[in-house]
Amino acid sequence: MSEQEFTLADLTRILREGAGADESVDLDGDILDREFEELGYESLALLETGGRIEREYGISLDDSLLSEARTPRMLVDLVNAHLLAPRGV
Template sequence: MSQQEFTLQDLKRILLDGAGADESVDLDGDILDTDFEQLGYESLALLETGGRIEREYGVELHDEIFTDNPTPRALVAAVNAQLGRMASA
């Protein structure tokens, strides 16, 4: 698999496909540094999101990925770091 980049757009698409969106949250707004919990995504929705990222991008995410990276900006960076490690392996 060639190296891909995981973007905020990819994350938003996966969040919406897997868990939908809270009507009070605008995912098209400035959400990069907003905690997933504030965006309306609880642990079950995040588990589904993590599974979808793993399947689509062929990466293995550790169980603490969302607690260690509680915002979209941090998660996108963590997934891209994992993709980079895979490409250099």
């Protein structure tokens, strides 16, 4: 098991690096349960975000699962589930 944890702060950093941020949205606010579309991120931006997460954290995220993560909370939980999964099984 990995000792690494993926946090909302990690996600917002990666979102800003990869796709930027809509000036009308405060990513430092309470965004855990807001949908990505509402935050200004469409599917292409989320695929880029997923790719960045995969490279940085050394995991593989299934595109269909990634597309089902409609909120930051769902994506953080998805990444953490992969980080905690036993490797090589």
